[in-house]
Amino acid sequence: MGLGAAVRRRLGPLESPAAEAYRSIFIDLRRFADRLAARRSAERILEIGCGDGSTADQLCRAFPNAEYVGIDVAPDPGRRCGVSPERTSFSAITSSDLRRTGPQPFSLVVLVDVLHHIPDDADRRTVLADAVAMTEPGGTLVIKEWSGHRSLGYGLAYAADRYVSGDRDVRFTTEAELMALFEDALPGWTVAWRDVVRPWANNIVLALERR
């Protein structure tokens, strides 16, 4: 268990505010979701690697009419999500497992800070292929990553993921490497727009759509 998880468990009711405050050091998730909603509408949202549900909360707020599905390989996904279960569902399954169930396609498929927790390129490709397979025609795949260009923020994020989250295999990728991965793994898809989310220039958002 990472240091962060051990500390969080002892915080009780203070866990959520503490987790949100900690996360806000790295990214303004509210702004991320608002900027996404300004770009497009969505009826169904899939988040792959949803974690505790911090991004789920913001996506459901910014897309008030959307149905949200969150999956994660870790146990108890969406544990801290405050949105009604009537419009959210969370499952501890892989993207390939979900894909096999043949879900109704999603208008928006989102991965927020997930790829750098998947060290192996083949596994990244599998998740990306699953993501686009579950995206409806005209839908958007949004990858929010922590770009591996060196900065003070980069060092902070590496230390947080390596020592606080306890992920020994964390592997950040430069934006150029990500683009090359998409080019290779997602033929027929192109980056339709790009964004940067405060407070760090490392927070890049790449939105992919079918050509």
Ligand SMILES: C[S@@+](CC[C@H](N)C(=O)[O-])C[C@H]1O[C@@H](n2cnc3c(N)ncnc32)[C@H](O)[C@@H]1O
């Ligand atoms: C930094 S957390 C981000 C959680 C959430 N997206 C957010 O923004 O709050 C990264 C998450 O990715 C999940 N993850 C790692 N590899 C995954 C995979 N192959 N498929 C789905 N989730 C994965 C981890 O379990 C973890 O919950």
